Amino acid sequence: NAGVTQTPKFQVLKTGQSMTLQCAQDMNHEYMSWYRQDPGMGLRLIHYSVGAGITDQGEVPNGYNVSRSTTEDFPLRLLSAAPSQTSVYFCASSTLGAGEKLLFGSGTQLSVL
């Protein structure tokens, strides 16, 4: 049982490049989400999904796309990276239910030059 797996752990991009951050969970969790964490800003919700084929926007969705073709995977795509997207990205998942806690992946440190 691996939990929530994020890849890569570190990434450096040039402005305008595209890339996909991968997130996979093996716990059959319906709910998956992406956060970014910046100094002084806390964790901010980018996109989330309540099941395969269903996604919705969070607080800061601009510049990011997601898809949920399977229960296990929830990739985050940056189509044209900008320096403002330099951040630490966390994927988190849980079963559905008000009291269900989010389980976080280990994070991806992204730098956009």
Added chain:
Amino acid sequence: GQNIDQPTEMTATEGAIVQINCTYQTSGFNGLFWYQQHAGEAPTFLSYNVLDGLEEKGRFSSFLSRSKGYSYLLLKELQMKDSASYLCAVRPYYGGATNKLIFGTGTLLAVQP
């Protein structure tokens, strides 16, 4: 909208007790979570409150007052390893099945010998 406030930094002494406060204003409420995050690591779940009152779990306790939009995390018998950021997060209620969590900016606790 959502607004979650907690102090930016706190300092306490090893062996002492510290209380970290969190106030929130959200459109609908479906529970409050506390997470711990050590530097360079992912957040990990500490506690969950949905009803008014105190939840105790070992050295950690969490209190909720829904009418006041207020929670606190109480850490007893502080240890050096408790030096970390403590994140308050609220689960808004929108009437649908979602596990969205909105986070405060976190409180950085430094435990001194």
